[in-house]
Amino acid sequence: MIINKHIMRTTNEKQVLQQIVNAGPISRSQISRNLSLNKVTVSDIYSQLLHEGLIREVGHGVSTRNGGRKPVMALLNVGYGYVVSINILRQRFSMITSRLDGRSENYASVSTRDVDLTTVLDMIDEKIAATVAENDNRLLGIAFGLDGTIYENQILGASLKGFKNFDLAKYFSDKFQVPVVLENLANESAIFERDFAGEGLYKNLISVTIRDQVSAGIITEGHLYRGHNGEAGNIGTCPLADRYQEKNVQTVNQYVAEGTVLQRIMAYQKLDRVDVNRIRRDYLGHRPELLAILDEFSYYLAKVLGNLSNTFAPDAIIVNAPILELLPEMMDSVRKYVDDMAILRKAPLLLTKNAKEASLKGGASAIIHKALGLDDLQLTFSNQRSAVLEGVES
Known part of the structure; x- marks a missing residue:
């Protein structure tokens, strides 16, 4: 078999950069040992990355037991x-x-109530342009997440009017001259659990996201599983039998989606908006109307999670839902209903560590992969790593 030298070189470059991202501060000799590459190859690639400004040197590590020069350590710039x-x-x-x-910053949430698609796009355009104008560094890419079916960076189906078959990636790529990645919210949340929260702990996981729709992001052996035309994880449209009348079949969305549950809560509270403080207060006060609504939600969510657990046998299922972030105690009820199910596989059921930003940070990881040319390699993002350094540059 003849191996293309260009392909080999590209693979080596990706792996060296991956080592610096995941294990930095790290020395060239350690990269060479980790990848079983000769030191000349590693040094050549290292020098190129340093010249491009993609990595930076941050001082010296500890010398070996035999003494000798202390290795220069490098980090992603x-x-x-x-x-x-x-x-x-x-x-x-x-x-x-x-x-x-x-590391994320500058979180912002902008209302688009009663606004048409063109205006929404203009609002997003202005927000990105303002960010570019305020930032000294350069924009390297944009990620978009939304409820729907997305395949090969195209929106094949969406809950939002006007987005189906609209080339959102090209629209913003042309405007800002950077790569744009599209993904659905559940897949972004799954990427977050893989790259941030789990730090490589789970090779097989499912992230269930409950927003306008109920969707599942599926990670198998460390890779995102999209299925035929990106349709994997569209569980919101699956039929679910009524708790009391099995002949009455509704969709998962009609039982579990955020809007459905909140509408029922607002109806009994006689409010035209969501009052999270009132919900929390009624829950702690054991208000029977609220407890009945939440019990229904817990029961049907347990049915969904139990079926996913039994079908895919993941290492864990992580749930991303604002209502559960507000009332995390409800997970005990969900787990109890799953325990009552006659299924073989019952994966651990966890709450995401960051419901508000999980999908956003998952999208950030997806576009960082793209910007660095590391789409097919695992990157692990975590807090600042401790290291023994001297003469560290600020």
């Missing part, structure tokens, strides 16, 4: 640029900027 991640929901869009190490 997070000042090289930044990315923007945006989630578009039914009545608002949210946005963060992120450095290349995944």
Whole structure:
């Protein structure tokens, strides 16, 4: 078999950069040992990355037991640029900027109630343009997340009017001259759990996102599973038998989606808006009307999670739902209903660590992968790593 030298070189470059992102501060010799590459190859690639400004040297590590020169340590240069991640929901869009190490900042949420698609796009355009104008570093890419079916960066189906078959990626790529990645919210949340929260702990996981729709992001052996035309995880449209009358079949969305549950809560509270403080107060006060609504939600959500657990056998299922972030105690009821189910596989059921920004940060990871040319390699983002350094540059 003849191996193309260009392909081999590209693979080596990606792996060296991956090592610096995931394990930095790290020395060239350690990269060479980790990848089983000769030191000349690693040094050549290292020098190229340093010249491009993609990595930076941050002092010296500890010398070996045999003495000798202390190795120069390198980190990803997070000042090289930044990315923007945006989630578009039914009545608002949210946005963060992120450095290349995944650290996010400047969270913003903008209402789009009673606004048409053209105006929404203009609002997003203005927000990105303002961010670019305020930032000294360069924009490297944009990620968009929304409820729907997305395949090969195209929107094949969406809950939002006007977005189906609209080339959102090209629209903003042309405007800002950077790569744009589209993904659905559940897949973004799954990427977050893989790259941020789990730090590589779970190779097989499912992230269930409950927003305008109920969707599942599926990670298998560390990779996102999209299925035929990106249709994997569209569980909101699946039929679900009524708790009391099995012949009465509704969809998962009609039982579990955020809007459905909140509408029922607002109806009994006789309010025309969501009052999270009132919900929390009624829950702690054991208000029977609220407890009945939440019990229904817990029961049907348990049916969904139990079926996913039994079908996919993941290492864990992580739930991303604002109502559960507000009332995390409800997960005990959900787990109890799952325990009562006659199924073989009962995966651990967890709440996401960051419901508000999980999908945004997952989108940031997706576009960071794209910007660095590391689409097919695992990147792990975590807090600042401790390291023994001397003469560290600020």
